[in-house]
Amino acid sequence: MSSDTLNLTLRVWRQAGPDKPGGFCDYQLEGVSTHMSFLEMLDVLNEKLIAAGDEPVAFDHDCREGICGMCSLMINGQAHGPDRGTTTCQLHMRRFASGETITIEPWRASPFPVVRDLVVNRSAFDRIIQSGGFVSVNTGNAPDGNCIPVPGHRQEIAMDAAACIGCGACVAACKNASAMLFVSAKVSQLSILPQGQPERAGRVLNMVAQMDKEGFGSCTNTSECEAACPAEISVSHIARLNREYMKALIFADR
Amino acid sequence: MSALLRILGLPALFLSKVPGLGSVIRALSTSVGQKLLMATSGLSLVDFLIVHLGGNLQLYAGEEVFNAYAAKLHSLGPLLAIAEIGLFSMFALHIGLAVSTAAMNSTARASSYAMKQTKQGLFVLPSGGASNWMMVTGLLIFVFLVSHILDMKLKKGFGVSYPPAAADAGDATNAFQNVKAVLQHPPHAILYFVCLIALGIHLSHGIRSALQTFGLNHKNWNFILRWTGFLLAWAIAGGFISVVAWALAVKN
Numbered sequence: 352m353s354s355d356t357l358n359l360t361l362r363v364w365r366q367a368g369p370d371k372p373g374g375f376c377d378y379q380l381e382g383v384s385t386h387m388s389f390l391e392m393l394d395v396l397n398e399k400l401i402a403a404g405d406e407p408v409a410f411d412h413d414c415r416e417g418i419c420g421m422c423s424l425m426i427n428g429q430a431h432g433p434d435r436g437t438t439t440c441q442l443h444m445r446r447f448a449s450g451e452t453i454t455i456e457p458w459r460a461s462p463f464p465v466v467r468d469l470v471v472n473r474s475a476f477d478r479i480i481q482s483g484g485f486v487s488v489n490t491g492n493a494p495d496g497n498c499i500p501v502p503g504h505r506q507e508i509a510m511d512a513a514a515c516i517g518c519g520a521c522v523a524a525c526k527n528a529s530a531m532l533f534v535s536a537k538v539s540q541l542s543i544l545p546q547g548q549p550e551r552a553g554r555v556l557n558m559v560a561q562m563d564k565e566g567f568g569s570c571t572n573t574s575e576c577e578a579a580c581p582a583e584i585s586v587s588h589i590a591r592l593n594r595e596y597m598k599a600l601i602f603a604d605r
Numbered sequence: 606m607s608a609l610l611r612i613l614g615l616p617a618l619f620l621s622k623v624p625g626l627g628s629v630i631r632a633l634s635t636s637v638g639q640k641l642l643m644a645t646s647g648l649s650l651v652d653f654l655i656v657h658l659g660g661n662l663q664l665y666a667g668e669e670v671f672n673a674y675a676a677k678l679h680s681l682g683p684l685l686a687i688a689e690i691g692l693f694s695m696f697a698l699h700i701g702l703a704v705s706t707a708a709m710n711s712t713a714r715a716s717s718y719a720m721k722q723t724k725q726g727l728f729v730l731p732s733g734g735a736s737n738w739m740m741v742t743g744l745l746i747f748v749f750l751v752s753h754i755l756d757m758k759l760k761k762g763f764g765v766s767y768p769p770a771a772a773d774a775g776d777a778t779n780a781f782q783n784v785k786a787v788l789q790h791p792p793h794a795i796l797y798f799v800c801l802i803a804l805g806i807h808l809s810h811g812i813r814s815a816l817q818t819f820g821l822n823h824k825n826w827n828f829i830l831r832w833t834g835f836l837l838a839w840a841i842a843g844g845f846i847s848v849v850a851w852a853l854a855v856k857n
Binding site for chain 2: 362364375425427428429433435454456459460461462524526527528529556559560562563566567568569570571572573574575578579586587589590591592593594596597600
């Protein structure tokens with residue numbers, strides 16, 4: 352692999368605070384190694400800004416290995432950048448060409464207010480989880496792993512849904528800023544497993560109600576979320592949420 | 606926007622106060638509930654289109670057959686009136702929900718991106734697939750609907766010279782000639798053609814989308830469902846377009 356370096360123009364959204372006006376600032380960054388991850392490239396930019404006495408660009412990140420769901424950038428109009436099934440931290444600079452201008456924006460959705468620069472507040476997702484994305488079990492010794500039989504293929508479907516890292520790319524990419532893919536993944540993973548059955552009907556009703564209350568848009572089945580999702584969650588989970596919702600509407604004993 | 610949402614929510618708010626209806630209305634008022642109603646009304650309208658197309662295609666059987674069909678339809682009297690009220694309420698529900706959804710969505714994305722791209726392929730239209738054109742095509746279908754009622758039902762189409770009706774001959778007697786008169790008027794032919802293309806685009810997303818909303822998504826079925834939705838959409842639109850083409854092709 353070549354060890355080329357890139358000269359880039361970064362068009363970065365800067366915003367001092369939630370209620371402050373924001374705008375784009377252009378930065379020239381020279382000698383960017385193609386082996387860097389996108390976040391490492393931003394680290395280099397920040398080092399340069401700090402050295403020059405400027406405010407560094409605030410951006411979310413944590414594990415930098417694609418599992419925590421913290422990184423969240425809209426890169427050239429694509430959630431987590433141009434590749435499928437990857438997060439921003441897994442995106443490498445070799446994906447870009449020297450001389451390129453890269454536009455970097457925060458997730459844009461009313462329920463995800465900008466905290467600063469590229470950081471948005473995703474607490475709305477936490478409140479949706481609190482409204483139903485859990486199972487109630489008595490604590491104590493861990494039960495025997497095999498005492499609750501779950502067929503292998505059901506485990507696989509549940510695990511596919513549970514792969515959601517809650518990053519919010521689905522909301523960011525959706526033209527309606529809808530959170531349906533996130534909510535459907537959380538509803539799906541528990542509705543498929545035996546442990547999720549007692550709270551099954553209430554879960555979908557409560558989580559949908561909370562999703563609406565947070566001000567997310569309505570799903571119009573464009574499948575843009577599925578294409579943008581770094582965990583490659585399928586819209587078949589949205590269909591499952593719809594089934595769960597209809598069932599809860601008709602059969603829920605409450 | 607919030608004022609618009611409040612006005613559109615009034616019927617639901619009123620109905621939710623009716624004893625015995627409250628919990629169901631509230632559940633159907635959520636974003637997912639509205640989707641279910643959107644899909645129900647949409648598929649009902651597709652059913653109507655199929656029946657309507659079945660009637661229209663009788664034009665090909667000639668003047669007598671078509672006029673007999675029209676006369677039979679009008680002889681249904683109160684049944685036809687009930688069907689028309691049902692049809693009107695489905696249109697009202699579908700359009701009302703579209704406006705409410707659009708308002709909800711533009712509130713959710715209050716500030717837009719400076720740059721937006723997609724990872725989805727196979728797009729047939731600029732700036733996205735049919736799903737991104739539902740509002741535009743829906744508006745065109747609404748324009749068509751208004752014009753169509755004026756042209757065919759009320760016989761007040763702008764610039765159309767209808768064949769002179771025999772006094773007291775009733776609605777249906779000249780149905781065949783009326784259709785030809787409207788469709789042979791060039792501005793109407795163009796309007797109908799454009800709006801029917803819009804109908805095809807609208808349905809090519811709408812039918813599949815409605816099935817997804819009803820939870821029909823399974824890897825064994827998705828291929829069949831996708832193509833059934835697409836082909837049905839263009840079969841309906843194509844059927845209607847063929848009538849426009851026929852009217853322009855036949856001699857008076």
